Amino acid sequence: MERPNWAPESIDLDRPNAARIYDYLLGGAANFAQDRTFADKLLEVMPEARPAARLNRAFLRRAVRFCVESGIRQFLDVGSGIPTAGNVHEIAQRMDPACRVLYVDSEPVAVTHSELMLRDNDRAASLRGDLVEPTAILESEVAHKLIDFTEPVAVLMVAVLHFIPDSAAPHAAVARYVSAMAPGSFLVLSHGVELPSASRADEVDELYQRSANPGVRRSPADIERFFDGLTLVEPGLVWTPQWRPEDAEDVGEHPEASMVCAGVARKPLPA
Numbered sequence: 001m002e003r004p005n006w007a008p009e010s011i012d013l014d015r016p017n018a019a020r021i022y023d024y025l026l027g028g029a030a031n032f033a034q035d036r037t038f039a040d041k042l043l044e045v046m047p048e049a050r051p052a053a054r055l056n057r058a059f060l061r062r063a064v065r066f067c068v069e070s071g072i073r074q075f076l077d078v079g080s081g082i083p084t085a086g087n088v089h090e091i092a093q094r095m096d097p098a099c100r101v102l103y104v105d106s107e108p109v110a111v112t113h114s115e116l117m118l119r120d121n122d123r124a125a126s127l128r129g130d131l132v133e134p135t136a137i138l139e140s141e142v143a144h145k146l147i148d149f150t151e152p153v154a155v156l157m158v159a160v161l162h163f164i165p166d167s168a169a170p171h172a173a174v175a176r177y178v179s180a181m182a183p184g185s186f187l188v189l190s191h192g193v194e195l196p197s198a199s200r201a202d203e204v205d206e207l208y209q210r211s212a213n214p215g216v217r218r219s220p221a222d223i224e225r226f227f228d229g230l231t232l233v234e235p236g237l238v239w240t241p242q243w244r245p246e247d248a249e250d251v252g253e254h255p256e257a258s259m260v261c262a263g264v265a266r267k268p269l270p271a
């Protein structure tokens, strides 16, 4: 297919990719025919995927507001995705223009779009990086410029860890970020959960095997291990719409249809 002028040379247009599939599910335009075909097939098998993406995004917004209200002024958003409505820097800087945000994603389209959006924002930047290579991210020049790790920071890993298999040691990688965080920092995380219906799970797995990000679902207990050494804030690890909803009605009768668990945890202050 023809390459649009905003599409970096390094991307494979023929292979559906998680960032662009998610962008399509959220109604964005930074996606290609292969991503849309994939997402349409996904929606046939699992029509909840689109509302689930929106609920995940709404959790992200509420969690960022919670962090700013709790005194956080710097954010490291790993697996940040293609910019869409309600980006982290927009929410945080609206509450306090002094907030600083570093976006990190492994997908070049996400990074290119973030760079374009942040051209005139000297308190936010975008970096291409892999979550499981924390040293490259934490010690990058741009991280040194934007994030002061001696001060509390919110590290966001929202709907990204389920694309990282156990063989890539995601728990060890997350522990490395946690050890870099100052006491009082937050880890904000959401993660796809094992599906109750095995037959649909198989169909979805088969579909994702053909994408650039095959994905892995974990049990709530395995997800909770990402928070080791931290204290989960209320209400703990719950379905995305159940995390501090703005209105009780937003939770709906079937929060589990969101298929994604979410939690925010704080690094304890020294006793």
Ligand SMILES: C[S@@+](CC[C@H](N)C(=O)[O-])C[C@H]1O[C@@H](n2cnc3c(N)ncnc32)[C@H](O)[C@@H]1O
Pocket (backbone or CB within 6 Å): 018, 019, 020, 022, 056, 057, 060, 078, 079, 080, 081, 082, 104, 105, 106, 107, 110, 129, 130, 131, 132, 157, 158, 159, 160, 163, 164, 213
């Ligand atoms: C479903 S999107 C989530 C975007 C955003 N965090 C949100 O929740 O709205 C997942 C993102 O994780 C990125 N991703 C997947 N594996 C990654 C990795 N190993 N390192 C960094 N980013 C990764 C994908 O490129 C994609 O942009």
